[in-house]
Amino acid sequence: MKNKLLHSLGSIFGILLFAAALYALHYELKEYHYHDISRQLKAIPVYHLLIALLLTVLSYLVLIGYDSVALHYVHHPLGYGKIATAGFIGYAFSNSVGTPMHAAIRYRLYSAWGLSAIDVTKMVAFCGLSYWLGIFTIGGVVFLLEPLEIPALIHLRLVSEPHLGILFLVFITGYLLFSALKKKPLKIFRWEFSIPSLKFSLFSTVIACLDVILNGSVLYVLLPSIKTLSYPKILGIFVLSQIATLVSQVPGGLGIIETVFIIFLSPTLPASSILGSLLVFRGIYYLLPICFATVLLGAHELLQKKETFRLFARIFGQWATEIIPTVLSITSLVGGAILLFSGATPAINIRMMWLRDLLPLPVMEISHFFGSLVGVLLLLLSWGLRRRLNAAYPFAIALLIAGIVFSLLKGFDYEEAIILAIMLGAFLPSRRHFYRKTSLINEPFTARWIATIIIVMLCSIWLGFFCHKHVAYSNELWWHFSLSGDAPRFLRATVGVVTVALFFAVLKLLRPVFSKPSLPRAIDLEIVHAIVKSSKNTYANFALLGDKLFLLSERRNAFIMYAINGRSCVALGDPVGPEEEMPELIWKFREMCDRHDGWTVLYEVARRNLHIYIDVGLTLLKLGEEALVPLTTFSLEGSRERGYATIIGLRKRVIHLS
Numbered sequence: 001m002k003n004k005l006l007h008s009l010g011s012i013f014g015i016l017l018f019a020a021a022l023y024a025l026h027y028e029l030k031e032y033h034y035h036d037i038s039r040q041l042k043a044i045p046v047y048h049l050l051i052a053l054l055l056t057v058l059s060y061l062v063l064i065g066y067d068s069v070a071l072h073y074v075h076h077p078l079g080y081g082k083i084a085t086a087g088f089i090g091y092a093f094s095n096s097v098g099t100p101m102h103a104a105i106r107y108r109l110y111s112a113w114g115l116s117a118i119d120v121t122k123m124v125a126f127c128g129l130s131y132w133l134g135i136f137t138i139g140g141v142v143f144l145l146e147p148l149e150i151p152a153l154i155h156l157r158l159v160s161e162p163h164l165g166i167l168f169l170v171f172i173t174g175y176l177l178f179s180a181l182k183k184k185p186l187k188i189f190r191w192e193f194s195i196p197s198l199k200f201s202l203f204s205t206v207i208a209c210l211d212v213i214l215n216g217s218v219l220y221v222l223l224p225s226i227k228t229l230s231y232p233k234i235l236g237i238f239v240l241s242q243i244a245t246l247v248s249q250v251p252g253g254l255g256i257i258e259t260v261f262i263i264f265l266s267p268t269l270p271a272s273s274i275l276g277s278l279l280v281f282r283g284i285y286y287l288l289p290i291c292f293a294t295v296l297l298g299a300h301e302l303l304q305k306k307e308t309f310r311l312f313a314r315i316f317g318q319w320a321t322e323i324i325p326t327v328l329s330i331t332s333l334v335g336g337a338i339l340l341f342s343g344a345t346p347a348i349n350i351r352m353m354w355l356r357d358l359l360p361l362p363v364m365e366i367s368h369f370f371g372s373l374v375g376v377l378l379l380l381l382s383w384g385l386r387r388r389l390n391a392a393y394p395f396a397i398a399l400l401i402a403g404i405v406f407s408l409l410k411g412f413d414y415e416e417a418i419i420l421a422i423m424l425g426a427f428l429p430s431r432r433h434f435y436r437k438t439s440l441i442n443e444p445f446t447a448r449w450i451a452t453i454i455i456v457m458l459c460s461i462w463l464g465f466f467c468h469k470h471v472a473y474s475n476e477l478w479w480h481f482s483l484s485g486d487a488p489r490f491l492r493a494t495v496g497v498v499t500v501a502l503f504f505a506v507l508k509l510l511r512p513v514f515s516k517p518s519l520p521r522a523i524d525l526e527i528v529h530a531i532v533k534s535s536k537n538t539y540a541n542f543a544l545l546g547d548k549l550f551l552l553s554e555r556r557n558a559f560i561m562y563a564i565n566g567r568s569c570v571a572l573g574d575p576v577g578p579e580e581e582m583p584e585l586i587w588k589f590r591e592m593c594d595r596h597d598g599w600t601v602l603y604e605v606a607r608r609n610l611h612i613y614i615d616v617g618l619t620l621l622k623l624g625e626e627a628l629v630p631l632t633t634f635s636l637e638g639s640r641e642r643g644y645a646t647i648i649g650l651r652k653r654v655i656h657l658s
Contacts, residue, residue, distance in 0.1 A: 015451050019458065040276030044222060051221045052284050059214035060289065063091045065207040066130060070123040073200055076115055086110060089327075092289035116621070126196065126204070132246075133172060133201070134208020139239040140168030146232040148240075148264065176201055212239065218285050222277040228268055237264045254455060290334060291422060324433050325615075329386035331423050332378045332396055337456045338416055339375030339403050343368060343493045344464030346486040347411035355412055356483055364410055365481055365489065371406035372493035374399050375460075376500050379453045384440040386449075387587070388615060393427070393434040400424040436584055441507050444594055457501065464490040527556055531577050539604070540576040548572070551589055553581045560589050569593045570601040574609050583612050590616045 064087035071077050110120050143165030180198040196204070216238035220231055241260035245253030258278050262271050355364060378399050384392030400420050407417040468487035471477070480488040528550055532540045543550070548561040558577020562569050569592070575585040586602075586609075593600040600618060 012447075012451070015454055015458075037272045037276045037279070040224075040270075040273045041280060043224075044277065044280055048221050049280070049284070052218045052281070053288075055214055055218045055221065056285050056288070059211065059218065059285070060088055060091060062207060062210045062214060063087055066127045066204070066211075067123070069130070069200060069203050069207060070126045073126050073196055074115070074119045074122050076119055088289075092292070116619075130204035130208045131211070132208075133175065133205045134210075134212045135239055135242055135246075136168040136172050137205055137209050138212045138235060139243075140165045140172060142232050142236040142239065143168065146230065146236065148233070148236050172205070176205075212242070215285070219277070219281045222280050222284075223265075224269060224273050224277070226268070229265075237261055240264075250455065254459060287334070290330065291419065324430050325385055325388050328396075328427060328430060328433075329382045331426060332382040332385055333452065333456070335400060335403065335420055335423050336375045336378030336382065337460070338419060339371055339378065339407070340456065340460035340497065341463060342407065342413055342416050343372035343375065343410075343497075344460045344490055345467050347413075349484075351412040352483055355409075359409060361481060361483065364483075367406040367409035368411070368489045369493050369496055371403065371410050372497050373500060374403045374406060376457070376497045378403070379456060380501070380504055381440070383445055383449050384443060385434070387443050388434050388436045389440060389443070390434055390437045392440065393431055397424065397427055400427065436587055438584065438587070444591060445508070453501075457497065460497075461494055464494060524550060524552065527552065528559055528561075531557065531559060535576050537573070537576060539573045542572055543576065551585070551592060553577065553585045553588070555581065557581060558585055560585055562589070564598070568599045568601050570603060573604050574602075574606050582609060583615075586612050586616055590618070 064084050067083050067087045068080075071083065110123070115123075147165070176198060179196055179201040182195045184195075213235070216235045217231075219238060220234045223229065223234065237260060241253065241257040244256050244260055248256050250256050258275060261278060262274050265274050352364075378396070381392055381396055381399065385396060400423055403420045404417045404424070407413045407420065468490055471487040477488045477491060528543050532543050542548070543559070543561045548563055551560045551562065553559065553575075558575050558581035560571050560575045561573075562571040564570075569589075571589060575582045577585075589602075590600050592598075600616075602613065602618070605613065
């Protein structure tokens with residue numbers, strides 16, 4: 001419970017920091033209107049957008065370099081195609097969702113190519129350290145060349161002078177000296193990390209510096225061009241925003257990056273211009289790569305059996321099965337956010353005039369309300385997709401179709417409808433990846449996922465109040481229905497969204513309490529005996545020793561036998577019973593361990609079921625081999641078989657002693 005509390009505190013801190021960022025944005029934007037930001041979006045030159053797209057492509061190519069160096073660091077180099085695949089997919093989602101998702105996707109991909117969990121952990125640590133090295137290097141140089149002027153809202157005099165730059169460069173110099181002199185591995189608790197050599201450290205620092213420079217350059221070309229706005233100044237502010245994002249752990253730095261830039265640049269630029277450029281930056285650097293990665297996976301599912309695309313399928317086929325549910329869950333999250341943000345912002349007047357002649361006003365009002373409800377349902381459903389729930393898949397399909405229809409009916413938002421249609425196209429061929437027959441209400445949400453949903457909802461509510469702050473509030477607004485009634489529509493939709501979220505939270509709180517594992521009852525033992533008798537697996541007879549706990553399937557025709565040692569729940573072998581019961585029973589065992597803050601361990605599992613354990617999120621560790629001996633022809637006679645006899649004799653003594 002203590003570990004769960006610590007993990008929850010991190011998520012709560014992220015929510016509070018995000019709320020503080022929204023307050024700061026509200027303070028800085030109090031004199032501006034939503035239409036000011038819209039005008040800035042339209043004022044960005046097309047060639048600036050093209051340059052930003054080119055820089056984004058180069059930035060993601062550089063990001064792949066992190067994994068290339070990290071793989072050499074763990075002495076497990078791979079082909080460039082595999083590295084590019086894993087790097088792009090991982091970074092496309094980690095940039096928007098956060099480092100934990102990047103680590104999970106990395107493990108899904110690289111474990112299929114022979115890397116152990118320890119290797120992947122070292123890679124994640126190496127890449128994280130490399131990015132900090134790049135931040136400190138670029139920050140140190142920039143803060144020395146052009147120290148920032150700190151606004152009155154922030155009292156950090158250290159940053160306004162070159163002291164921080166000197167501190168950063170001292171740290172970088174110290175680390176490089178440490179990597180050159182330290183030869184023995186660094187031990188942290190039970191983990192040992194071999195210190196990267198000076199060569200690896202320099203390579204990773206150069207890659208990280210290029211990453212920071214290209215990422216900051218994307219934003220620089222989107223900001224208005226004025227003489228007092230130098231490139232080093234923008235890069236310095238970008239470094240500070242990245243540090244704030246890494247510390248806060250808010251997914252994608254949502255609200256954090258915007259707050260930092262508006263606070264530092266508001267004396268030079270109108271806040272509406274800054275926010276407009278940042279919105280375009282998020283669309284190009286964050287949203288487009290996620291959409292492309294999602295389409296890539298959907299295309300693979302459609303084309304993997306085609307002869308023409310045999311090479312394409314061979315590259316992607318090794319990992320798509322493991323990560324498609326994760327990718328589609330993020331897609332659902334993004335789709336829900338789009339619908340909520342769209343419901344919070346005013347409709348385009350000319351499109352509403354078109355619809356006025358085609359649709360009655362009640363249809364547009366109802367479509368707006370239900371469009372926002374579809375958005376919050378997609379947010380809540382994203383976790384069910386992440387957990388591969390059978391019912392979540394058709395529900396997500398239905399919600400995306402409804403979202404497309406409501407987007408067109410509420411204000412002819414065809415851009416929004418196209419994005420949702422692309423997401424729907426990625427979902428359609430992926431039915432086979434969702435096989436778990438259980439309820440979303442019974443699924444334990446992680447603190448980070450809950451925090452992400454809360455942050456998206458807070459952001460949409462803040463956006464709605466910002467867009468309609470010129471409207472004087474009154475009780476009559478709730479019952480005001482008109483073509484130009486954007487504020488009343490937002491208020492009604494917000495109440496509906498919050499009501500649905502609270503209703504779901506109450507259902508989660510009222511779900512049945514799971515009791516602690518206890519010794520099996522007599523009736524359970526009878527069921528276990530019957531299952532063992534019908535099983536073809538010899539290890540199933542260990543269940544009859546009377547020293548194990550049992551977890552039965554819903555149909556009570558399969559079981560997992562396990563024992564508890566400290567915090568470890570150790571199961572012996574695969575589930576015993578019909579093959580079709582195995583996936584859900586393994587998930588059930590993992591969830592039981594999570595609820596009681598235990599470690600999930602399964603010993604001596606079969607190769608054919610490894611994909612299920614990877615889906616559940618477990619780490620594979622090879623301890624030995626299993627030999628199959630034909631007893632009809634096997635003999636211990638002769639010099640060649642003498643070694644077998646010695647091993648068998650030792651095995652008998654071990655069994656006798658135990």
